[in-house]
Structures are given as C-alpha cells and as structure tokens.
Amino acid sequence: MSDASLNASTLREDEASFGDYFALLKPRVMSLVVFTALVGLVAAPTGVNPFVGFCAILFIAIGGGASGALNMWWDADIDRVMKRTKSRPIPAGKVGEEEAMQIGLALSALSCIMLALATNIFAGAFLAFTIFFYVVIYTMWLKRSTPQNIVIGGAAGAFPPVIGWIAATGSMAVEPWLMFALTFMWTPPHFWALALFMRSDYDDAGVPMLTVTHGRRATRIHILVYTALLALFAVGAAFSGIGGPIYLAVSAVLNILFLAGAVRIARRDEAASEADNFKVERSFFKLSLLYLFLHFGAVLVEAVLKPYGLGGW
Amino acid sequence: MALRPTHELHKRRFSRNLGVGLTLVAFIVIVFGLTVAKVTSNDFSLPQSVVEQN
Numbered sequence: 001m002s003d004a005s006l007n008a009s010t011l012r013e014d015e016a017s018f019g020d021y022f023a024l025l026k027p028r029v030m031s032l033v034v035f036t037a038l039v040g041l042v043a044a045p046t047g048v049n050p051f052v053g054f055c056a057i058l059f060i061a062i063g064g065g066a067s068g069a070l071n072m073w074w075d076a077d078i079d080r081v082m083k084r085t086k087s088r089p090i091p092a093g094k095v096g097e098e099e100a101m102q103i104g105l106a107l108s109a110l111s112c113i114m115l116a117l118a119t120n121i122f123a124g125a126f127l128a129f130t131i132f133f134y135v136v137i138y139t140m141w142l143k144r145s146t147p148q149n150i151v152i153g154g155a156a157g158a159f160p161p162v163i164g165w166i167a168a169t170g171s172m173a174v175e176p177w178l179m180f181a182l183t184f185m186w187t188p189p190h191f192w193a194l195a196l197f198m199r200s201d202y203d204d205a206g207v208p209m210l211t212v213t214h215g216r217r218a219t220r221i222h223i224l225v226y227t228a229l230l231a232l233f234a235v236g237a238a239f240s241g242i243g244g245p246i247y248l249a250v251s252a253v254l255n256i257l258f259l260a261g262a263v264r265i266a267r268r269d270e271a272a273s274e275a276d277n278f279k280v281e282r283s284f285f286k287l288s289l290l291y292l293f294l295h296f297g298a299v300l301v302e303a304v305l306k307p308y309g310l311g312g313w
Numbered sequence: 314m315a316l317r318p319t320h321e322l323h324k325r326r327f328s329r330n331l332g333v334g335l336t337l338v339a340f341i342v343i344v345f346g347l348t349v350a351k352v353t354s355n356d357f358s359l360p361q362s363v364v365e366q367n
Contacts (some may be wrong), residue, residue, distance in 0.1 A: 017325045018332030051350045118347055284356055 020094040024072055024103060026067025033064035033293070034159045039296045040164025040176050043242060043303035048119075048168045055118045056167040060160055061110035063127045067134040067156070072179060073097050074139050079204035084198055104135075119167040126166055130159040144206075147213040154187030155180075157198035161296075175241040182237065182295060185230040189223045189262065190288040196220070196265070197278035197285070220266045223284075227262035231255040234295060244302040244312040251298065254291050261287055 037060045041053055048056070072090050076097050079085035087097040108131050116124025138153030146152075158180045162177065165176035195202055196219060197210045200211040210219045235255055238248035260283040268280060305311030351357060 015322060015325055016329070018329045021329075021332070049350045049354060051346050055347055058343070114343075 016089065016094040018088045021025045021090075021103065023089050024069040024095060024100055025062075025066030026071075026214075027065075029068055029157070030061050030065050032157070032263045034061045035293070036296055037061070037160035037164035039300045039303070040161030040179060042164075042170045042300055043175060044165045044168035045160075045177075047170045054120055054169070056115060056123070056164065058169070059115040059118065060127060060163050062107055063115070063131055064160065066104050066107035066111055067131045069100050069107065070131075070255075071139045073100040073104060074135070075143075076100075078207060081205045082195075082201040084201055101217075106172075115163075115167065120170040122170055123163055123167040126163050130156060130163065133159070143206065147208050147210045149208065150191045152186050154184050154191075157187060157295075158183035173241075178237050178240055178242050179296070179299065182230075182234060183292065185226065185233055186288065187290050188226045189230065190285065192219050192223050193265070193281050193285040193288065196273070197281045216263065216270060220268070224266040227258055231259050233253045239313070241312075242299045242302065244291070244305075245310075246305075247295075247298040247302050250294055254294055255274075258284075258287060258291055 008091055023090055036055055038057050041048065041056060054123050056239075064159075072088055075085075076090045079088050080091040085091065090100055108128070110126040112124045112131070115127050134153070134156035138149065138156050142153050143147040157268040161179035161183070165179075166172065195209045195214065203212050211221055235248070235251050237243050238251055242298075243251075261280070263286055273281060302311040
C-alpha cells in the first residue's frame with residue numbers, strides 16, 4: 001500500500017464524500033433563499049453590477065447553507081429519531097457533529113464578511129442577524145419550547161428578499177418587508193400541512209409542533225385561519241409597490257386554490273385522511289411550494305417589466 | 314478491511330479533494346471578479362492618501 005494516509009486504524013467505511021458536506025447546507029432550502037433574495041435584489045430601484053449581484057446572491061445562499069449546517073449540528077439528536085431527517089449526513093454517520101458546527105461557523109463568517117465587502121456593511125450585518133435568528137432564536141430556543149415555533153421561526157426564512165434589497169440599495173424600504181411578510185405568513189400553513197402527514201415524526205422527537213400540543217383538529221383549523229389571513233395579505237399586496245396586474249392575476253388564482261385546499265383540510269377528519277394516505281394534505285403541501293414560487297415569480301416579472309413602463313400600476 | 318491500491322475510499326477522498334480544490338479556485342475567481350467589477354465601476358475613487366502620494 002503506497003498511500004501512507006490510509007491505515008486500518010483510521011479507515012472508515014462511511015467516510016464522507018463532498019456531496020455529504022454539500023448536503024449539510026440544505027440545498028433545497030438554499031434554492032428558496034436564492035430565488036427570494038434574487039427577487040429582492042432585482043425589485044430594488046438601484047441597478048447593481050451583474051457580477052456584484054451574482055456574488056451577493058451567492059453569499060446570501062452560503063449564509064443560508066451555513067445556518068442549515070448549524071441547525072443540523074444542534075438538532076442531530078432529533079434528526080436521528082425523525083424518518084424525514086434520518087438520512088441527513090450527521091444521523092447517517094457521514095459527518096461528525098463537531099465537524100458540522102465548524103463548517104457552519106466558518107461559512108457563516110465567510111458569507112457575512114464577503115457580502116459586506118461585495119455590497120455594503122448593512123447587508124453583511126443583516127445576513128449575520130438572519131443566521132443568528134435561525135440558529136439561536138429558532139433552532140436553539142423556540143423549536144423545542146413552543147408550538148408557535150414555526151410561526152416566529154418562519155421569520156428567518158423570510159429575511160432573504162430583505163437582504164437582497166439591502167445589498168442593492170444599502171437602505172431599507174417598505175417593499176422588501178412586504179416580500180418578507182408574504183413568506184412569513186406562508187410558512188405556518190406550509191409546515192403544519194407537513195406535520196399532518198409526517199404523523200409520528202414530531203411526536204417521536206418530542207418537538208412541540210401544533211399537532212402534538214394542541215391536537216390534529218386544532219392544527220387543521222389553524223391552517224385554515226392562517227391561509228385566510230395570508231390570502232388577504234397576498235392579494236392586497238398586488239396594490240402595493242411590489243404588485244401590478246400580473247401579480248394580481250397570479251395571486252388571485254393561487255389564493256383561491258390555496259384557500260380551497262385549506263377548507264378541504266379543515267373539513268376532513270383523521271379517518272378520511274388515513275383512508276387516502278393524506279392525499280389532500282400532501283397536495284396542499286405541494287401547492288404551497290408552487291404558491292410561494294409563483295408569487296415571487298410575479299413580483300420578479302413586475303420588477304423586470306417596470307423599466308419598459310409595463311410592470312406595476 | 315482489505316486495502317487494494319484503488320480502494321473505493323480513494324474515490325470518495327478524490328471527490329472530496331476535487332470539490333475542495335474547485336471551491337478554492339471558484340473563490341479566487343470570485344475575489345478577482347469582484348475586484349475588477351469594483352475598480353471599473355463609475356463611483357470608484359482612489360483613497361486620498363494614495364492620490365496625494367502620486
């Protein structure tokens with residue numbers, strides 16, 4: 001054997017590949033961060049050098065990934081119990097907990113510093129605050145202590161368009177906070193639908209999700225109430241600075257479908273849900289992904305058309 | 314565990330080394346690109362101390 005680094009005592013069959021480290025960054029969550037931050041950046045009234053804009057989105061994405069790695073480090077114990085998270089790199093034994101923490105901290109520092117250098121200090125500081133909010137406020141504190149975890153913690157996932165806007169302008173305005181509110185209000189029905197059909201996961205892990213603390217009936221009602229509030233806000237936003245006729249049309253259709261789904265969920269009982277393996281809840285969850293993507297897509301279209309006198313009112 | 318000259322582990326280590334290498338190259342490209350973008354933008358100006366030296 002010529003490779004001196006390979007000796008039987010340090011050899012691990014489950015040694016991580018590069019892909020395992022990448023999986024620590026929660027690529028699917030990162031894709032939402034990239035898209036919403038991009039919309040925030042493009043919708044801003046100030047033009048940005050395309051390469052600087054690309055770097056801003058990249059560092060916001062890395063910051064989001066870093067907070068994902070820190071979340072996996074802290075939640076390794078419950079990830080081992082839940083079906084949905086069992087195959088993540090730490091519970092699967094590919095990456096050590098310490099290693100995940102070190103990667104998370106290093107990437108957090110790198111992303112904030114690089115975003116500040118590429119754009120402005122305000123944007124870098126806001127990214128640092130977002131990582132702090134997700135890791136400390138949500139993961140370490142709220143997630144295991146209150147059934148409102150997803151409601152307040154949802155703010156962390158809603159910050160990226162605000163960071164994108166600040167990266168472009170260096171200042172705050174009402175418009176990015178409307179985008180923030182859209183994601184913020186969308187998060188509870190999205191996650192509660194997931195909690196309904198991932199049945200025993202949160203019970204087993206002892207996470208106080210609404211389904212565990214208040215029961216499944218209350219969760220169904222909560223989904224309906226939050227969806228109704230979201231629909232009012234989302235359609236109302238069509239008449240704000242981020243909206244326009246295209247947004248209004250897209251939002252009206254999506255909210256009718258989303259509300260109809262929420263009503264169906266509220267009307268169902270457990271027996272009916274179990275009979276068809278949570279078909280309605282699953283399709284509501286899938287629709288929620290499309291819902292957010294198309295709303296932000298419409299904001300993007302309105303912003304892109306604005307210079308040609310077409311977007312907005 | 315039998316060690317062969319091309320153990321499957323080598324492949325995984327190679328993927329990791331390649332990934333880290335490419336990431337570092339990408340980082341260099343990004344820093345260089347950012348520098349070019351910054352110094353060629355209209356609002357770029359040299360610090361006063363550098364201007365005075367010249």
